[in-house]
Amino acid sequence: MYKKAKSKLISFKEYIVRYLFLTIGVFIVGFSLECFLLPNNIIDGGVIGISMMVNKITEINLGFLIFIINLPFILLALRKFGVNFICQMFYSVILLAFVTNMFHPYKATEDLILATIFGGITLGIGVGLVLRNDASLDGTEILSIILSKKLGWVSVGELLMFINLFVYGTCGFKFGWDKAMYSIITYYITSKLIDVVMEGLNKAKAIRIISDSFDEIGHAIMKEFGTSVSYVNIMGGYTGQNKMLTYCVISRLEVAKLKQLVKDIDPTAFVVIGDVYEVDGVRVKKK
Numbered sequence: 001m002y003k004k005a006k007s008k009l010i011s012f013k014e015y016i017v018r019y020l021f022l023t024i025g026v027f028i029v030g031f032s033l034e035c036f037l038l039p040n041n042i043i044d045g046g047v048i049g050i051s052m053m054v055n056k057i058t059e060i061n062l063g064f065l066i067f068i069i070n071l072p073f074i075l076l077a078l079r080k081f082g083v084n085f086i087c088q089m090f091y092s093v094i095l096l097a098f099v100t101n102m103f104h105p106y107k108a109t110e111d112l113i114l115a116t117i118f119g120g121i122t123l124g125i126g127v128g129l130v131l132r133n134d135a136s137l138d139g140t141e142i143l144s145i146i147l148s149k150k151l152g153w154v155s156v157g158e159l160l161m162f163i164n165l166f167v168y169g170t171c172g173f174k175f176g177w178d179k180a181m182y183s184i185i186t187y188y189i190t191s192k193l194i195d196v197v198m199e200g201l202n203k204a205k206a207i208r209i210i211s212d213s214f215d216e217i218g219h220a221i222m223k224e225f226g227t228s229v230s231y232v233n234i235m236g237g238y239t240g241q242n243k244m245l246t247y248c249v250i251s252r253l254e255v256a257k258l259k260q261l262v263k264d265i266d267p268t269a270f271v272v273i274g275d276v277y278e279v280d281g282v283r284v285k286k287k
Helices: 002-040 046-058 062-076 083-103 112-132 139-151 156-175 177-199 214-225 252-265
Strands: 204-210 230-235 242-251 270-276
Touching: 002 046, 002 062, 002 083, 002 112, 002 177, 046 062, 046 139, 046 156, 062 083, 062 139, 112 177, 139 156, 156 177, 204 214, 204 252, 214 242, 214 252, 242 252, 252 270
Parallel strands: none
Antiparallel strands: 204 242, 204 270, 230 242
C-alpha cells in the first residue's frame, strides 16, 4: 500500500514538473514571437507561421489565431495521440494565446540580423521544451503524421516542407523576398536549437570494442572510468569466428583517454564510437 502511494506521489510530481516546463517553454515562445519576429515581419513555419501571416494581413489578434487554427488539429489528434498529449497541447496553445498578448507591446530590436538570430534561438529553446515534455504548438505536424499514414506515398517531412514552402512563399509576396529568406534562416536556427534541447547538451558516447583482449580492456575501463561494461557474443562475417564485443557508455570528454587505453592494450582492436543523446538508469560499478 505504501509503495503504491509513493508511486502515485512520484507520478504527481512528474506531472507538475512537466507542466512547469511547458509553461516556461510557452513563455519563451511568446517572447520570441512578439519581441523578435513579428515586429520585424519574420515568419515562423507551420500553424504559428500561418497565424502570423493572417495577423499581418487582417490584424486579428495573434493569440486568438494560434488557438483557432490549432483547434481542429487538436480535435483531429484526440483519437490518435491519447488524452495526456491532447491535454498538454491544449494547455500549451491556450497559454501561448495569453502570453503573446502579454508581450505584444514590447519590441526587443529593430535589427533584422539580431532579430533573426536571437528570435530563432529563443523560439528553438521554447519549442524544444514544449516538445520534450510531450506537447506541441503546431497542429500541422499532427496533420502531416495522419496524412502520411493514410496516403502512404508521402512522408511527414515532405508534407511539412510543402506547408512551410506555402508559408514562406506567402511571406515573400507580402513582405519581400529578403524577409522570406530571413524567415528561413530563423526556421533553420530554430530547428537546430530544438535538437539541442531535445537531445540534451551533455551527449554521451556509446563505445563498442571488438578485441581478443576483451577481458583486460573491460577491467581497465571499469577501473579507469568507474563505469560498467557489457560483453556480447558476436560472430565475424568474413572469418565466421566467435568474438566478444565490449560495450560501454562514457562522456564525450573521456573518448580520447579511452581510445588510448584500448590502443595500449590491443593496437589491433576494432573500436566504434557513436552518439548517445539520453542515458537513464543506474550505473553499475564493480564492488
